[in-house]
Amino acid sequence: MNALSPLGMVSEFPSENQKSSTEVAKDYFVEKDGEKFAGMHLLLDLWGARNLTDPAAVDRALRAAAQAAGATILHGHFHHFGPDGGVSGVLVLAESHISIHTWPERDFAAIDIFMCGACDPYQSLPVLKAAFEPTSVQLGEQRRGRIG
Amino acid sequence: MNALSPLGMVSEFPSENQKSSTEVAKDYFVEKDGEKFAGMHLLLDLWGARNLTDPAAVDRALRAAAQAAGATILHGHFHHFGPDGGVSGVLVLAESHISIHTWPERDFAAIDIFMCGACDPYQSLPVLKAAFEPTSVQLGEQRRGRIG
Numbered sequence: 001m002n003a004l005s006p007l008g009m010v011s012e013f014p015s016e017n018q019k020s021s022t023e024v025a026k027d028y029f030v031e032k033d034g035e036k037f038a039g040m041h042l043l044l045d046l047w048g049a050r051n052l053t054d055p056a057a058v059d060r061a062l063r064a065a066a067q068a069a070g071a072t073i074l075h076g077h078f079h080h081f082g083p084d085g086g087v088s089g090v091l092v093l094a095e096s097h098i099s100i101h102t103w104p105e106r107d108f109a110a111i112d113i114f115m116c117g118a119c120d121p122y123q124s125l126p127v128l129k130a131a132f133e134p135t136s137v138q139l140g141e142q143r144r145g146r147i148g
Numbered sequence: 149m150n151a152l153s154p155l156g157m158v159s160e161f162p163s164e165n166q167k168s169s170t171e172v173a174k175d176y177f178v179e180k181d182g183e184k185f186a187g188m189h190l191l192l193d194l195w196g197a198r199n200l201t202d203p204a205a206v207d208r209a210l211r212a213a214a215q216a217a218g219a220t221i222l223h224g225h226f227h228h229f230g231p232d233g234g235v236s237g238v239l240v241l242a243e244s245h246i247s248i249h250t251w252p253e254r255d256f257a258a259i260d261i262f263m264c265g266a267c268d269p270y271q272s273l274p275v276l277k278a279a280f281e282p283t284s285v286q287l288g289e290q291r292r293g294r295i296g
Contacts, residue, residue, distance in 0.1 A: 029251075029254070038249075038251060038254070038256060038258060039249070039258065041191070041258075043189070043290055043292070045292055045293055074227050074236070075225045075227065077223045077225065077240055079222050079223065079240055081242075088222070088240055088241075088242075088244060088245070089240065090238045090240055090245060090247070092225055092227055092236055092237065092238055093236075094229075094236075096236060096249050096258075097236070097238060097247055097249075099238070099245055099247065099262070101186075101187070101244050101245075101262070101264075103177075103186060103293070106177070106186070106293070106295075108186060108293050110186060110187065110189075110244075110262070110292045110293055112260065112262070114247070114249070114258070114260070116249075140290065142191060142288065144191070144193055144258045145193055145251070145254070145256050145258055147254075
């Protein structure tokens with residue numbers, strides 16, 4: 001997977017993150033390895049994968065993955081492209097999202113794990129590997145909204 | 149703009165893409181610039197952006213972006229983190245998804261446009277720039293599920 005090179009941030013910030021009185025948005029910028037950014041986005045391509053055609057099972061796998069990373073699930077939707085077809089779905093999280101698109105005819109799935117706040121998307125990886133049993137994996141990391 | 153064409157079969161597949169009797173899955177692999185892959189994924193970071201706090205407006209912007217690219221919208225969900233807070237949302241498409249997370253306190257938004265089939269995610273960019281009026285933009289392209 002090609003690496004992306006984010007630009008450094010050059011603008012000003014008027015204030016610290018706003019948090020509403022009714023819920024914790026958990027969307028503050030994070031700091032890691034001396035960098036500051038909005039969120040960590042993992043792009044995960046699974047090859048030789050299994051269990052790609054049951055939307056309920058895919059839903060359960062992604063929910064377990066979100067929980068493993070400490071994320072808060074706000075909404076989920078999983079679409080099935082026919083009885084033996086692939087699944088497209090997403091969990092909207094307080095900390096961003098996890099999405100999946102499967103191509104069972106190719107034993108392939110593309111997963112995105114985008115998390116900010118205190119969540120660690122890397123904690124989702126063992127859960128997803130256990131659920132889909134890929135024979136090979138491509139993983140890319142993008143630090144979205146890098147400002148320093 | 150280069151046209152995308154469906155991938156020819158290169159390994160054993162039990163059948164052509166399954167298409168349900170009620171909808172076209174539109175999730176065949178694509179070919180572009182001599183490469184074959186599942187779908188084109190654009191990672192778009194907007195800085196100095198506006199209109200980041202109204203979930204209905206964000207929803208409309210993403211729907212217009214999906215339509216500009218020729219995508220089929222299956223489902224949408226947009227979450228608002230309080231009256232002046234950011235928005236997190238996603239459109240599930242027959243051709244994958246468009247997602248957005250906004251940080252209005254930073255005038256920042258992270259958008260993902262993941263499309264396969266005959267859709268061109270680059271067609272979404274002018275719509276998104278018009279809707280959110282960023283002063284600067286970072287764009288990355290990832291070809292997901294590359295097989296050649």
